[in-house]
Amino acid sequence: MLKLRQSEFSPGILAFGLSLALTLTQPLLAKSDSRIACPPYESIEQEIVQLAEEFPDWVDHIRYGSSNEGRELHLLRLAKKGLASAPGAVRQAVYIDGVIHGNEYLHIEDRLPRYFLENRETLPQLKTFLDQGGVVYMVPIFNPDGYAAHQRGNANGKDLNRDFPLLIKNHQGLHEIETQDFVAYLEEDLRRDNRKLALSMNYHCCDGSLLEPWSVNGFELPPTDLAAHQVIGELVRKILGTEYRVGKTSDILATTHAGTAKDYFYEHHHALAFTFEGLRASEDRNFSKHVQLWERIFAVLNHPQP
Numbered sequence: 001m002l003k004l005r006q007s008e009f010s011p012g013i014l015a016f017g018l019s020l021a022l023t024l025t026q027p028l029l030a031k032s033d034s035r036i037a038c039p040p041y042e043s044i045e046q047e048i049v050q051l052a053e054e055f056p057d058w059v060d061h062i063r064y065g066s067s068n069e070g071r072e073l074h075l076l077r078l079a080k081k082g083l084a085s086a087p088g089a090v091r092q093a094v095y096i097d098g099v100i101h102g103n104e105y106l107h108i109e110d111r112l113p114r115y116f117l118e119n120r121e122t123l124p125q126l127k128t129f130l131d132q133g134g135v136v137y138m139v140p141i142f143n144p145d146g147y148a149a150h151q152r153g154n155a156n157g158k159d160l161n162r163d164f165p166l167l168i169k170n171h172q173g174l175h176e177i178e179t180q181d182f183v184a185y186l187e188e189d190l191r192r193d194n195r196k197l198a199l200s201m202n203y204h205c206c207d208g209s210l211l212e213p214w215s216v217n218g219f220e221l222p223p224t225d226l227a228a229h230q231v232i233g234e235l236v237r238k239i240l241g242t243e244y245r246v247g248k249t250s251d252i253l254a255t256t257h258a259g260t261a262k263d264y265f266y267e268h269h270h271a272l273a274f275t276f277e278g279l280r281a282s283e284d285r286n287f288s289k290h291v292q293l294w295e296r297i298f299a300v301l302n303h304p305q306p
């Protein structure tokens with residue numbers, strides 16, 4: 001009969017086991033976690049519902065689908081309602097999201113909606129953008145199942161930022177429900193309203209950089225497009241700091257991936273398209289700088305260069 005000896009449970013062995021476990025798990029956490037405390041998804045949903053109730057004349061709350069595990073997918077659509085537009089006039093749209101990678105929450109993407117709504121009359125460039133018929137789409141949490149599980153992928157373990165179509169690589173994408181539902185909603189809304197997606201920003205963690213198209217090798221932006229992206233890149237470095245690197249994803253991250261949201265928005269909409277990679281454990285303290293950045297971005301969109 002096998003008997004466990006007392007010595008197998010000695011404090012020394014337990015301590016060794018504990019330290020081994022920490023050694024094995026800590027590098028994984030360090031690589032994958034933004035280390036910014038995240039509220040339950042339900043709290044973020046409640047805030048979205050609350051905003052729609054507080055600002056019914058300014059924001060629509062769209063439940064554009066459900067995740068694999070049945071969580072609702074939420075989008076806020078900020079616009080000045082009831083504006084008459086000239087027939088055939090094209091109006092601009094901006095798209096902002098966060099947490100397509102479930103463990104990369106920055107606590108910037110979920111605060112911008114309330115800040116924009118509460119300050120829409122006193123932020124001059126946002127006000128002008130809305131007065132001119134602009135719309136701001138905001139999805140604070142793109143991947144709620146990943147967010148709830150503190151993991152990068154969705155409930156199927158799939159990376160949603162590889163699941164957007166990319167024609168230049170013959171990459172079909174749209175295998176996952178979260179991406180399918182989002183693209184279906186956005187494309188229809190833009191088409192129905194005759195809107196041009198002018199700029200997109202996907203918030204991620206934790207490289208400390210602003211990434212421009214392309215995420216794949218072998219393609220360069222035309223000089224005019226590159227220059228237009230660099231204008232925003234310079235604003236990031238001026239407002240957030242020169243420690244943030246700016247450039248093509250494939251150069252900055254030294255990896256290449258087909259199917260990123262950014263490449264989709266650039267290829268399909270010819271938008272200025274960015275990934276913002278926040279700083280681990282501290283980007284949430286830069287919220288006021290992000291607000292400044294957005295005012296400057298709206299200024300660029302309000303005064304397009306010929």
Ligand SMILES: [Zn+2]
Binds near residue numbers: 101
């Ligand atoms: Zn990411």
